[in-house]
Amino acid sequence: MILSGGPPPAPAAPDLVALLARAARHPSGVTFLDLRERATALGWGEVHARARRAAAALAARGIAPGDRVALVLRTEPAFLDAFFGALLAGAVPVPLYPPVRLGRMDEYLAATARMVSVSGARLLVAGGAVRRLLGEVVARARPALGCAAAEDLSADGPALERRVDPSDLALVQFSSGSTVDPKPVALTHGSVVAQTAALLQLLRPGPADRLVSWLPLYHDMGLIGGLLGALAHPGPCVLIPPEHFLARPALWLRAVARHRGTISPAPSFAFAYAAERVRDEDLAGLDLGCWRVALDGAEPVSPRVLRRFAERFAPFGFDARALTPVYGLSEAALAVTFTPPGRGWRSRRLDPAALAARGEVEDGPREVVSVGVPVPGVEVAVRGEDGALLPPGRLGRILARGPSVMAGYLGQPAATARALAGGWLDTGDLGFVDGGELFVHGRAKDVxxxxxxxxxxxxxxxxxxxxxxxxxxxxxxxxxxxxxxxxxxxxxxxxxxxxxxxxxxxxxxxxxxxxxxxxxxxxxxxxxxxxxxxxxxxxxxxxxxxxxxxxxAGALAPPRRVNALALAKAAVRSWAGYARARLPRA
Structure with a gap:
């Protein structure tokens, strides 16, 4: 059987450049919170103006339409300058994660150099201390790579805003890489705005709605579901750097309460982490009753965690019906299925003996959470190894198709052919349908x-x-x-x-x-x-x-201890890398 989310809604604008110009007329914008809960606010109009200056600065560096621009930036205004600036220059932003474990710096530099090269980026944009560590990435990159300081892009100067087409490449985001090396997912402007339109039809935000997110902007859930979803509304968006959430998880719930957040997404681990680490005194005098959609996705949804989170924060006004399990992946731009907001979550407890007798789900007793129905414009099928559609209750591979599915893996035709056939995306996940809803069983390669x-x-x-x-x-x-x-x-x-x-x-x-x-x-x-x-x-x-x-291989080891000497050595290696990058290449 095939599940259908119905016809796709019409996007508010045909591309992301037009979507930003439309939002610029709205009085709301983006607010950044630091570790001490101090706010830095940028209206959408200011975001647009800064992006136009950044676009001109990128063009002055030789960036042409279609060029890829790698971004290694934290959750800060500079990310918006570079990301939207690249789009307005007609270029293609490639968000990459900044270093988070200094004890694994060698691994990080090798992985980043690989992603920069695979994406074919012509320029890398980074800022502050992070830029000082990336010399080896610049030196290793093929083709030759320039490196720009993020702070230079927003300086006063000329402005630029190039037109783009919905079929133009808008974004390269790397898949999570949980089972294989991350792949470069190529998304067009049309795919991304189709995804935001579907999310808006499901969430139906009004004037009082406000998104609060600590999810990283180099990840589809934080970038497309968070920042670009707020842009498409358009409406207010409160962003918290992910490293601040990890250091102080109460920041997330405090931001929801203090800024009257109504929509906030997170993976399952974050709900468990907050339930364990946030103290009553952290929320004293605060009310979470404003939180109407608590999206849970990006990893397996745990019924135990959902119950624990709801019970833990019920005394602070949190409504368990706000918990909204969802399912998606970067190759689909983001969301594939969605639990109807406000309904509350559902689960099914599997009977292993009965299922095994019917040749279906074979593992031990477990409770599986529904991740809802397809988002508007998307179809979902569960197929067997022979490609045949499976009836409800039978475990098989999950496939999806719709207007937000990727154009392919950039520069990887063989991998694209394995993932896409006849418009259907093989997600690599296993699941089954029950009661017209999808239940995800896990990654096929992880079984x-x-x-x-x-x-x-x-x-x-x-x-x-x-x-x-x-x-x-x-x-x-x-x-x-x-x-x-x-x-x-x-x-x-x-x-x-x-x-x-x-x-x-x-x-x-x-x-x-x-x-x-x-x-x-x-x-x-x-x-x-x-x-x-x-x-x-x-x-x-x-x-x-x-x-x-x-x-x-006997190579599973903890991160090295980081001290001032190790950081100094990393900085020296980076300087040497920048020096090598300026030399003629053989």
Whole structure:
């Protein structure tokens, strides 16, 4: 069966350049909050004017229509200057994540250099201390790469605003890379505005609505669902740097309450993190009753986390019906399915015996959350390995098609052909339909097969959250073949900060027992790791496949300790990289 979201709505403007010009006439805009909750506000009109100056500055550096411009910027006004400036110059912004783990700087520089080269960027824009660390990226890039200071783009000077076509490339955003290296997703202006139009039809924001987001602007949920969604409305948008949320999670809920936020998205880990870390005194005198849509997506939605968050913040006015599970991916611009706002979330508890008898979902007892129905303009199908449509309740691969689906992976025709066929996008995820709604089972490549039974890794990982001395959300369940006789279960889990490593054998046995009791699977190997050891994507997802590869190669190690000397060495290497980049290339 095929689920349909109905006809696509007409976008408010044909492209992002026109969308920004339209928003410039609206009195609202973007407010940035710092760690002390101090606000810096820019009206949409000012965002547009700064972007026109940035566009002229980029053109003066030789940036022509269609050129890619890599952006390594934090959540700050400079990001808006560079991002919208590139669009108004007719160029294509490529948002990349800034360094977050200084102890993994070598890995970061190698990954960033790869993404810059894969995207074919002609210019890299960065600011402040980050720019001083990127010399090696500039030196390694092919083709030759220029580097501009973000602060120079907004200086007073001439203005530029080039026309674009809906079919022109608007944005290159890299896939999360949870199972493979991140791929460059090419989105046209038409795809992005189609996505924002669908979101607006679902959310139906009014004059009183205000978006609050701490999600990074280099990620589709923060950029397209947050910033560009507010632009398309147009309406007010409050942005918090993600590193500030991680350091002080109460900032998120305080911003929702103090700025009367009505729409705010986050992945499941953030709801769990806030429920655990935010204290009553952090919200004293504040009311979360204004929050009408709390979008939960970007990773598996946990029913336990949804219940915990609703119970924890009910005393502060939070309405559990605001919790809105959603599903999407960067290759679809963002959203594929959406729980109807205000309805509340639904789940289904699987009966493993009955399902196994019918040849369907095969793993242990679990509760799966519905991620709703297709967004307007999108169709969703669940197909078997032979490509045939599956009836409701049968587990298969999730495919989607609609106007916001990517044009392809930039410069990668073979990967594009594997992902797109006949207009249908193979998401790489497994799921099933029940009651006209989609339930996501997990990534096909992440499924653990032990003695012929399929197990979703998150269900094998969930019991570890209750094991004393382990970091919640910092464990992976993997399948491996230790003796060439069949796949077994491997658990890799990080110990909590400050926990005694001498107790790791006890923790490993407790982890093995917890998984056996909850999921009925006994782990062959359990290894306890130092905090920060497991590799993650730019959006914070655990990279299970990369963790297995490193573990098997004996290369799974924690980040190096960072001190003033290490930072000085990184700065020297960066300076040398900039110097090499100025030399003629062989």
């Amino acid at each position: 653990v097969i032990v003695r012929g039974a399929n197990h979703a890794p998150d269900e094998l990982e969930a019991p570890l959250a209750a094991v004393e001395g382990l970091r919640p959300g910092c464990a992976v369940a993997l399948g491996f073949d230790p003796a060439g006789e069949g796949e077994e279960l491997l658990l890799l889990a990080e110990r909590a900060a400050g926990a005694d490593p001498a107790q790791d054998p006890r923790r490993a046995e407790a982890a093995r027992q917890a998984v056996l009791e909850r999921a009925g699977v006994r782990a062959h190997t359990v290894e306890i790791l130092a905090p920060g050891t497991l590799p993650r994507t730019s959006s914070g997802k655990l990279r299970r496949g990369e963790a297995l590869r490193r573990w098997q």
